[in-house]
Amino acid sequence: MTFRQFAFNNVKRNTRVYLAYFLSSVFTIMVFFSFAVNLFHPVIASRRGGAIELILGQTEVAILVFSVLFVFISVNAFLKVRSKEFGILLILGMSPKQLRRLVFLENMLIGCVAIIVGITIGLVFSKLFLMLLSSLLSYGSLSFYFPVKAILLTAGVFILIFLGISAITPRIIRTNSIITLLKGVKKANREIKFSIIQSLAALLLLGSGYFMALSPKLYDLNPFLDRVVLFIERLPYTEVILTTFVVIGTYLFFSQLSILVLHRLKENKKFYLKKTNMLWVSDLIYRIRDNTRMLFLVTVLSAVAFTAITGVYALSSVVKDESLKDNPFALTFTSYSSNAHEEEQIKIIEEMLDSHGFKYEKYKSEVIKQTAKDNQPIHIIKQSDYNNRAAALGLEQEVLDKDQALMVPVYVRFDPKRDKTLSQKNIALDNGEINLEVAGVAPKVIFYSGLFRNLVVVSDETYEKIKNIQEKYHSYSYDIPDWLNTLEVTEKLREELGVGEPGRYYWSTRIEGYILENQNKKIFLYVGFFLGAIFFLGAGSFLYFRLYTDLNQEKDKYIGLAKIGLSFQEMKRVAGIQIAVLFFVPYILASIHTYFAIAVLQTVLYSSVLKQFFVVIGAFLMLNIIYYFSVRSRYLNYLKGFTVR
Amino acid sequence: MEILKLKHISKIYGERVQHSALQDINLTIEKGEFVGIMGPSGSGKTTLLNVISTIDPPTSGEVLLNGENPYKLESSQLALFRRRKLGFVFQDFNLIDTLTIGENIVLPLTLDGHQVSTMDKKLQEVAQRLNIENILTKRTYEISGGQAQRTAIARAIIHSPLLLLADEPTGNLDSKAAKDVMVLFEKINRETGVTTVMVTHDPKSASYCHRVIFIKDGRFYNEIHRGDSRRKFYQQILDVLSLLGGEADDLSAIRL
Numbered sequence: 058m059t060f061r062q063f064a065f066n067n068v069k070r071n072t073r074v075y076l077a078y079f080l081s082s083v084f085t086i087m088v089f090f091s092f093a094v095n096l097f098h099p100v101i102a103s104r105r106g107g108a109i110e111l112i113l114g115q116t117e118v119a120i121l122v123f124s125v126l127f128v129f130i131s132v133n134a135f136l137k138v139r140s141k142e143f144g145i146l147l148i149l150g151m152s153p154k155q156l157r158r159l160v161f162l163e164n165m166l167i168g169c170v171a172i173i174v175g176i177t178i179g180l181v182f183s184k185l186f187l188m189l190l191s192s193l194l195s196y197g198s199l200s201f202y203f204p205v206k207a208i209l210l211t212a213g214v215f216i217l218i219f220l221g222i223s224a225i226t227p228r229i230i231r232t233n234s235i236i237t238l239l240k241g242v243k244k245a246n247r248e249i250k251f252s253i254i255q256s257l258a259a260l261l262l263l264g265s266g267y268f269m270a271l272s273p274k275l276y277d278l279n280p281f282l283d284r285v286v287l288f289i290e291r292l293p294y295t296e297v298i299l300t301t302f303v304v305i306g307t308y309l310f311f312s313q314l315s316i317l318v319l320h321r322l323k324e325n326k327k328f329y330l331k332k333t334n335m336l337w338v339s340d341l342i343y344r345i346r347d348n349t350r351m352l353f354l355v356t357v358l359s360a361v362a363f364t365a366i367t368g369v370y371a372l373s374s375v376v377k378d379e380s381l382k383d384n385p386f387a388l389t390f391t392s393y394s395s396n397a398h399e400e401e402q403i404k405i406i407e408e409m410l411d412s413h414g415f416k417y418e419k420y421k422s423e424v425i426k427q428t429a430k431d432n433q434p435i436h437i438i439k440q441s442d443y444n445n446r447a448a449a450l451g452l453e454q455e456v457l458d459k460d461q462a463l464m465v466p467v468y469v470r471f472d473p474k475r476d477k478t479l480s481q482k483n484i485a486l487d488n489g490e491i492n493l494e495v496a497g498v499a500p501k502v503i504f505y506s507g508l509f510r511n512l513v514v515v516s517d518e519t520y521e522k523i524k525n526i527q528e529k530y531h532s533y534s535y536d537i538p539d540w541l542n543t544l545e546v547t548e549k550l551r552e553e554l555g556v557g558e559p560g561r562y563y564w565s566t567r568i569e570g571y572i573l574e575n576q577n578k579k580i581f582l583y584v585g586f587f588l589g590a591i592f593f594l595g596a597g598s599f600l601y602f603r604l605y606t607d608l609n610q611e612k613d614k615y616i617g618l619a620k621i622g623l624s625f626q627e628m629k630r631v632a633g634i635q636i637a638v639l640f641f642v643p644y645i646l647a648s649i650h651t652y653f654a655i656a657v658l659q660t661v662l663y664s665s666v667l668k669q670f671f672v673v674i675g676a677f678l679m680l681n682i683i684y685y686f687s688v689r690s691r692y693l694n695y696l697k698g699f700t701v702r
Numbered sequence: 703m704e705i706l707k708l709k710h711i712s713k714i715y716g717e718r719v720q721h722s723a724l725q726d727i728n729l730t731i732e733k734g735e736f737v738g739i740m741g742p743s744g745s746g747k748t749t750l751l752n753v754i755s756t757i758d759p760p761t762s763g764e765v766l767l768n769g770e771n772p773y774k775l776e777s778s779q780l781a782l783f784r785r786r787k788l789g790f791v792f793q794d795f796n797l798i799d800t801l802t803i804g805e806n807i808v809l810p811l812t813l814d815g816h817q818v819s820t821m822d823k824k825l826q827e828v829a830q831r832l833n834i835e836n837i838l839t840k841r842t843y844e845i846s847g848g849q850a851q852r853t854a855i856a857r858a859i860i861h862s863p864l865l866l867l868a869d870e871p872t873g874n875l876d877s878k879a880a881k882d883v884m885v886l887f888e889k890i891n892r893e894t895g896v897t898t899v900m901v902t903h904d905p906k907s908a909s910y911c912h913r914v915i916f917i918k919d920g921r922f923y924n925e926i927h928r929g930d931s932r933r934k935f936y937q938q939i940l941d942v943l944s945l946l947g948g949e950a951d952d953l954s955a956i957r958l
Contacts, residue, residue, distance in 0.1 A: 058805045058812050058821065070800040070841075145796045148757060149857070150785020151813050152778045235757040239796075 060155070064162035078131045079167055081598045085124045086175025086215055087182070088591050092117050093207035094183045095190050116584045120591065125218055127595050130354070132164060132226045134602040143230055144238030157227035164226075168219030172212055179211075180204075193579040249346050251316040259314040262306030269299045270653035296657065303650060304357060310646065311352045315345050336618070337631045341638060344607070351603050352643055355596040359647035359677075362592035364654040367673040369585030371658070371666035373578040380574060382469045383506040384567035385450050386420070386534035387543060391508070394529045396561040403533060405553055410537070413546050418536040420446050424509060425520075426528040430488065433478075436509040437486065438465075439520035446503045449536055455499075455514065462493035463514035469506050478511050486515075487525045504532060505565055543568045593677065597684050600639060604692060615696050629693055636692065640685045648674050704769070705865055705897045706731040706754065711763035713749055713920075723749040724760070724920045736891045736898045738911035740939070742946060746920040747901045748869060754899060755867050756784055768864055785814055789858030789896075793870035795850040797842045797857075803849075804829075804838035807856045814861070828856045831893075832886060848879030852886065859890060866890075868900040872907045884910045905943060909936035916942055 058066070068075060096113045136143075143156060151159075184201045231237065268275075272286045289295060319342045323329050329338060345352065390406060392399040410417055422442035429435050443463070444454045455463055462484045471479060484493045493515065503512075515523075537543060547566050557563030615628055623631075655670050706729070713724040723746045731737055741747045752758035753765060756772040764771055772783050789810075790796075797806050805812075807828065808821045829835045832852045837845055845853070851871060858866055868887070872880035888910045891898050900911065908914050909932050916923040924942055928935040 058801075058808055059818065060812055060815065063801070063805070063809070063812050066805065067798075067800045141796075142798060145798060146809075146813075147781070148755070148784065148790055148796075149810055149813065150781050150783075150788070152781035152785075154778060155781075155813060236752065 082171040083175045087179040090179035090211040097206040160227040164223035255313040256317045259309035266302035356643040358596040360650035362589040363651035366589035369581040371669040380571035387537035387540035388535040390564040391532040392562040424530040443514045457516040461496040465499040465512040707766040709764045738908040738914040741917040787864040789863035789866045791868040793873040866898040
């Protein structure tokens with residue numbers, strides 16, 4: 058047996074320890090490779106610099122960062138499990154250099170096999186991924202090609218990762234302390250301390266992080282609260298502060314607060330001394346303390362995964378709602394007074410719609426533009442035109458006095474109390490000759506998002522009196538019930554009318570915005586799903602490695618307990634509760650984090666995403682439950698083999 | 703020739719609360735000797751063996767192995783020293799689970815980069831001597847405790863070390879297997895002349911030694927030499943142990 062054979066045998070005969078690590082590496086490599094296949098596809102590569110290439114490229118980088126972290130942590134877990142073995146080898150006279158070489162060889166062996174297997178599986182699935190991507194992008198079909206570049210990139214990158222990590226991690230083994238290595242990590246007899254102050258800090262940090270996330274919703278409930286909310290709003294980098302708070306809070310939650318809670322349970326004698334409670338509570342204190350960093354990492358990774366997936370899912374499922382709100386009408390044509398062809402163009406549009414058999418309602422409005430004293434443009438529409446549109450949009454009819462005005466929002470998201478223009482009490486027109494009192498704010502955009510900033514509705518009587526007219530627009534909006542099928546018509550109209558002429562006319566349709574958004578969001582969904590999946594899988598693997606690491610120590614404990622009469626049923630309960638805590642506490646905390654992260658996301662979306670949140674969380678709960686039961690049964694089977702003798 | 707010389711060895715553990723595990727131990731072991739170290743629980747016998755094993759540096763004093771102080775070597779040289787000059791046998795065997803019995807035995811040669819043919823030759827020799835030729839291709843979980851310990855002994859002597867160190871080698875074995883292992887130790891010592899130092903709890907095992915050193919509370923207590931009769935030596939050991947103040951329970955506890 059030569060040294061190299063020794064390293065080889067070590068891996069080959071230790072598959073159980075290495076299997077989870079190996080499979081997870083294969084999966085990571087496969088995902089990385091599949092993205093590379095998409096990225097280097099001739100069709101996508103030919104549109105260099107496009108948004109799709111950018112998104113896919115950035116995802117590739119994110120997967121890369123995760124892969125490095127993942128391989129690093131996994132290798133560390135293995136080295137810990139094997140400390141006794143290393144102790145034996147060192148006492149037999151293995152030099153620290155040889156030990157590093159052994160670990161290096163083992164890692165490279167696993168790494169190379171994982172790269173080959175990962176790329177092979179990736180090749181098998183690449184056709185599928187390409188089909189998925191091409192249907193999402195409506196690119197016709199992205200044909201299969203032999204992805205030489207992707208293979209080279211994947212192999213190159215992962216060889217570097219494995220090389221780097223194999224070179225660095227063995228240095229972590231404390232080769233100078235053979236006695237510690239031989240004895241392993243048996244330090245369960247130390248006292249576990251916790252700090253009440255830090256436990257409170259955990260609550261405080263999590264609480265204030267959550268509060269900051271919710272703060273935009275808490276405005277206008279109570280004057281004191283309002284001041285706090287405004288203060289938070291003025292803080293620079295609110296998101297960064299919020300995230301930092303929650304991350305530190307999460308760490309303290311596991312390092313302090315959870316221990317404090319278990320200590321309280323311990324003090325409750327009625328509970329603590331009942332049946333097997335004593336066993337799992339006292340043991341859990343050590344487990345959580347030993348696994349603080351891992352639990353923290355799993356929680357953060359899961360929260361990122363949940364948020365990414367809920368985010369992309371929500372974005373893609375609300376896209377229709379958003380388009381409807383952005384463009385209340387299916388088509389809006391706006392003409393300047395200098396446009397000589399206005400009537401021809403309207404005719405073209407209507408003939409085109411008629412010839413394709415679309416039914417529609419037309420709403421014509423006149424809008425006057427003038428400049429206020431502060432150089433801000435003001436747009437004015439008369440009450441009858443407004444009411445005309447309001448009827449089409451299902452809004453209330455307005456009746457204004459001659460000295461009253463109604464403000465109309467220009468963007469879908471607005472806050473009447475905090476928006477500078479919408480919260481004005483008075484409006485001066487014609488350089489102060491007409492002074493109006495603001496009677497209210499319209500509930501919705503009435504043209505489309507972004508058109509006619511500072512829009513004011515005045516009574517028809519007042520409208521006629523306006524003298525200062527810088528521009529008079531005619532705006533035609535078409536309500537087309539069958540708008541989802543208007544893409545073809547729109548494309549034909551674009552051929553005739555183009556996008557518009559500056560200073561003469563321009564026009565906008567709902568369907569174009571919808572298609573564009575839809576495509577972007579589908580790509581986000583595709584990307585987010587993969588990222589979320591590998592993050593979650595990674596988090597699960599960390600837990601599994603950790604349980605495996607502890608298994609030897611646990612085995613001795615359970616053998617001892619079995620001897621004094623602990624039944625297998627009771628053992629199942631004790632181990633089951635402990636594994637459940639390790640699996641579900643990070644999940645629950647991550648779900649709560651996600652809820653608040655989604656609350657932040659909510660502020661940039663118009664529609665509620667609560668439903669999507671519950672769907673995603675529920676799906677992950679199912680996954681987690683499956684994961685839990687399979688890990689628990691493997692774990693118990695292993696223990697059973699040792700205890701029922 | 704002196705193989706091992708300990709001069710004024712002391713070992714203190716702990717930082718704030720200091721606990722002295724060994725105090726001023728002096729010991730000389732000649733080539734070919736078979737020496738036992740005995741003492742009650744917590745007397746410091748395993749600490750002493752660890753100090754000799756080059757894995758636990760003494761707080762003060764000097765260890766000379768074959769005239770050389772191993773603690774003055776740098777780590778890679780120390781590894782070479784352990785690999786070529788020392789052999790270890792442990793209470794819980796400490797075999798590598800991923801290797802076969804044969805591979806476990808040749809491991810010290812593998813680490814030293816020997817020729818495969820040399821390894822095979824030496825493996826056959828040592829396996830024959832220990833009567834384990836027929837289990838060489840088995841894995842660690844397929845053999846009995848006695849076989850495991852014989853494997854460990856084979857691994858400890860395959861490279862013909864200067865000094866064989868054993869920490870409670872019979873501690874995990876039943877009395878039949880323990881007897882077999884001790885007979886083997888005696889035989890190897892007689893046939894190959896390897897100097898052997900063994901820590902043990904068990905007076906029966908100790909009675910195979912040439913000389914037994916007793917320590918108590920980290921200090922040297924007594925030393926007795928074996929005459930012609932092993933039975934008489936056994937009785938002497940029991941007498942010293944009872945003088946040592948170890949209770950009778952303490953002695954038999956090993957056979958649980």
